[in-house]
Amino acid sequence: MQMDIIQNKALPAWHPVINYQLEAALISKLLSELDTVACSSEPQKFFNIFNQLNSIEIRFVRKENQLFPFLEKKGWDGPSKSMWSFHDTLRQELRLTRKQYDAHEYDALDRDFKFLKNSILTLLRTEETVLFPNALKLLTTEDWLQVKKGEEEIGWMNGLELNPTTRGNDETNAPKGNNTVNPYEQLHVSEGFISLEQLNLIFKTMPVDLTFVDENDKVAFYNRGEERIFPRSAGIIGREVKFCHPPKSVDTVLEILEKFKNGEKSEASFWIKHNNKLLYIRYFAVRDVQNNYKGVLEMSQDITTIKTIEGQKRLLDWQT
Numbered sequence: 558m559q560m561d562i563i564q565n566k567a568l569p570a571w572h573p574v575i576n577y578q579l580e581a582a583l584i585s586k587l588l589s590e591l592d593t594v595a596c597s598s599e600p601q602k603f604f605n606i607f608n609q610l611n612s613i614e615i616r617f618v619r620k621e622n623q624l625f626p627f628l629e630k631k632g633w634d635g636p637s638k639s640m641w642s643f644h645d646t647l648r649q650e651l652r653l654t655r656k657q658y659d660a661h662e663y664d665a666l667d668r669d670f671k672f673l674k675n676s677i678l679t680l681l682r683t684e685e686t687v688l689f690p691n692a693l694k695l696l697t698t699e700d701w702l703q704v705k706k707g708e709e710e711i712g713w714m715n716g717l718e719l720n721p722t723t724r725g726n727d728e729t730n731a732p733k734g735n736n737t738v739n740p741y742e743q744l745h746v747s748e749g750f751i752s753l754e755q756l757n758l759i760f761k762t763m764p765v766d767l768t769f770v771d772e773n774d775k776v777a778f779y780n781r782g783e784e785r786i787f788p789r790s791a792g793i794i795g796r797e798v799k800f801c802h803p804p805k806s807v808d809t810v811l812e813i814l815e816k817f818k819n820g821e822k823s824e825a826s827f828w829i830k831h832n833n834k835l836l837y838i839r840y841f842a843v844r845d846v847q848n849n850y851k852g853v854l855e856m857s858q859d860i861t862t863i864k865t866i867e868g869q870k871r872l873l874d875w876q877t
Contacts, residue, residue, distance in 0.1 A: 571705060572701060572705075573624070573701060573704050573705055573708055574689050574692070574693065574701075576708070576713060577616070577684065577689065580616055580713060580714050581681050581684070581685070583714060584610065584613060584677065584681065584714075585681070587606055587609055587610045588610070588674050588677065588678070590606050591603065591606050591607065591610070591670065591674070592674075594606065595667050596658065596663045596666045596667050596670075597663040597664050597666075597667050600658070600661075600663055603658075603666075604658060607654065607655075607658070609714075609715065611651055611655070612714045612715045613647075613651075613677070613714060614648070614651075615711065615712050615713060615714055615715075616713075616714055617644040617647075617648070618711055618788045619708055619711045619712075619713070619790075620636070620640070620644075621637075621641055621644065622707070622711060622788055622789060622790045622792060622793055622801075623704055623707040623708050623711060623790045623791075623792040624636075624692065624704060624792070625637045625640075625641070625792075625800065626792040626793055626795075626796040626800070627692075627696055627700050627703070627704055627792060628691075628692060628695060628696075629796065629797070629800055630795075631695040631696065633691065633695060634800065636688060637800045638804055640680075640683070640688065641803060641804055642803075642804045642805075643676075643680060643683075644680075645803050645804070645805065646676065647673070647676055647677065647680065650672065650673045650676060651673065653669070654666060654669070654670060654673055657669070703791070703792070704792065706791060707790035707791040707792040708790070710781075710789075710790045710791070711788050711790050739753075740752060740753045740754040740757075741753075741754055744756070760780035760781070760782075761780065761781055761782055761783070762782075763780060763782065764782070764858065764859075765780075765782075765856050765857065765858045766779070766780065766782065766785050766786045766787060766789075766855075766856065766857040766858070767779060767780040767854065767855070767856055768789070768854075768855040769843070769852055769853070769854050769855075770798045770852050770853045770855070771851070771852040772850055772851050772852050774797055774798050774799070774814060775795055775796065775797060775798070776793045776794055776795065776796050776798060776801060777794070777795075777852070778794075779793070779794075786831075786834075786836060786857045786858070786859055787857060798810060798814070798853075799811060813825050813840055813853070814853065817840075817842035817850060817853055818850050820848075820850075822842070823841065823842040823844075824839065824840065824841050824842070825839070825840040826838070826839045826840075827839075828860075833861075834859050834861045835859070835860050835861045835864055836857060836858070836859060836860070837857070837858050837860045838855070838856070838857045839855070839856045839857075840853055840854070840855050840856075841853065841854045841856070
């Protein structure tokens, strides 16, 4: 399958759909190359190509965190439910392929890879015939410009060279914000004073992912650290929190919110293995002085190194 970029020649070069089409062409190319390589006879070559294909995860993340929220605002939440579930199925198939490779089960991999390929091609066809045509009808140019801004924070599949104008260098048509807040004005917080600039720098420096969901279950804030554990982009601001999690996790999220709102619980904790890291994920109910529910704060932290700490360290060991 080869995406027909010519069919959208009317779209400007910066348009996110053009980027998706370029990625789809790359995916098709990689799948074609894998058709000619048997893992059982050329395992290293197979792995090199598969490793590029595995970066399709960034495409999934971009759709889930940037495109889908804009479609939800237009009343179309189907992709957030069904297509996200299909992404998760593909993630499982990609992990299985990697597991087979690591276990040197090359013959089984050669036999099973066709299922992964067919699943990916099915997704590309659904995008081309359903997702993008409907998205182009629903979203305005202003919407697409906002989608583009958030996508730059998430990124694109590696190995893909995008037109420089898609990277945000052309600000001609970029929407202009109207920020009347003085970033240096001192804000009176619960204890002391701090400027908005200082506050943002603190949030950026913290080695913890923070996301705040208000009392109406809408995402109101996330911190933009140097290396977030879970990707976020501006498209999730104002998004219903139930659409910010994989479909298989939604029931758990809704249960937490219900318990927090009725006062039964005020904290929920999880720890999971993700990308060879041990992650500690905590949810806290946020209440005012009258104990009224005002939202939930989600905190995620990589505790892989922390988990190994023993004994004491009371002296600096900086290298000169």
